[in-house]
Amino acid sequence: LLLSLFLFSHCDKKNTPPFTEEEEQALNPADDVDEIRFTVAYTIKTSYCFEAETQSGFEIWAGTLDLYGQLLWLGKLTRDSCRIHQKYETRFEGQAIFVASLMDVLECIQGGNTDSCDPRGEVVFIDMREEFVDDWSIEMVTVNSIFEYDLQTYNTSFEHSILDPCKTRMDEPAIYQIGPSSGRRRGGREGEEMEGRGEIAGQMVKLKKMPQVMDWISHRSE
Numbered sequence: 349l350l351l352s353l354f355l356f357s358h359c360d361k362k363n364t365p366p367f368t369e370e371e372e373q374a375l376n377p378a379d380d381v382d383e384i385r386f387t388v389a390y391t392i393k394t395s396y397c398f399e400a401e402t403q404s405g406f407e408i409w410a411g412t413l414d415l416y417g418q419l420l421w422l423g424k425l426t427r428d429s430c431r432i433h434q435k436y437e438t439r440f441e442g443q444a445i446f447v448a449s450l451m452d453v454l455e456c457i458q459g460g461n462t463d464s465c466d467p468r469g470e471v472v473f474i475d476m477r478e479e480f481v482d483d484w485s486i487e488m489v490t491v492n493s494i495f496e497y498d499l500q501t502y503n504t505s506f507e508h509s510i511l512d513p514c515k516t517r518m519d520e521p522a523i524y525q526i527g528p529s530s531g532r533r534r535g536g537r538e539g540e541e542m543e544g545r546g547e548i549a550g551q552m553v554k555l556k557k558m559p560q561v562m563d564w565i566s567h568r569s570e
Contacts, residue, residue: 384453386466386495389443390425395487395513404518405479408442409558410469410491411565413528419563423467425491453497468493469506471527471565473558480521487513489526516552525553528565 390408412421425444446467456465469491476484489508494501508527510516518524528551559565 382450383447384450384495384497386446386448386493387443388423388425388446388467388469389492389494390441390469390472391488391490392440392486393488393490394438394440395485395510397485397514397517402482402484402518404476404481404484406484407475409473409475410467411471411473411559412466412468413470413565417528417565419471419559419561419565421467422473422559422561453495457497466493466495466502466504468504469508469527470529471525472508473555474518474524474526475558476518477521477523483517483519485513485517486510510552518552520554523555523558525551525555525559525565527551 388410390410392408408425410423410425411419414420423444423446425442427444453465469489472489472491487510490505491508492503492505494503496502506527506529508529510526
C-alpha cells in the first residue's frame with residue numbers, strides 16, 4: 349500500500365523555492381488531525397567540472413520503488429508552474445510538503461510495511477526539456493523524507509552519487525534519471541535503523557518521457 353499524497357504548491361514572483369522550514373509553515377499553517385504531513389527535502393551538489401555551471405531551468409521529481417523496482421509513487425519537489433534555474437551555485441536545496449490520510453498511514457504502519465508508508469527518493473528525475481540553455485554537471489543528489497506518528501519520527505535518506513560527473517552530464521533537453529540508490533531509514537518504536545535496497549551508484553539515464561506509477565525503472569535509455 350502506498351499512500352495517496354497531495355503536494356502543497358505555491359508559485360509566484362515572490363514565492364519561489366527553495367523554502368525554509370519557517371516559510372513552509374507560514375505557507376501551510378493549518379494542521380489537520382486526520383492527516384499526516386511528509387517533508388521531502390533535496391540537496392543538489394554541483395560538480396567542479398568546466399561544464400558544471402548552467403542557467404538552464406529544470407524540475408525535480410522523486411520516486412519510490414517497491415522491492416522489484418516498480419515505481420510506486422512519483423512526486424514533484426519543485427512547485428507547480430515553477431522551474432528552478434541553477435545560477436552558478438555549488439549547492440542547491442529545497443523541500444516540498446506532502447499530505448496523506450491518517451487512516452491510510454495507520455493501516456500501513458500497523459501492517460508492518462513501513463517501507464511503503466512514506467514518499468521517498470530512491471530514484472530522482474531532473475526534467476530539463478523546456479528551458480535547456482547549457483550543460484550541467486552534478487556530483488550528488490540527496491533526498492530526505494521525514495514524518496512523525498505516535499511520538500515517533502520516521503526518517504529516510506537516499507544519496508545518489510555520480511561516479512564521473514565531468515563525463516556524465518546533462519547535455520541536452522531530456523529527462524535525466526539518477527539512481528536507484530540505497531538508503532538508510534531511522535525510525536519506528538525502537539528507533540531501529542535499516543538499510544535500504546541494493547545500491548547502483550553513479551547511474552544517470554536519459555529518458556524521453558516521465559515514467560508513470562507502476563512503471564519498471566530500468567537502467568537503459570528508452
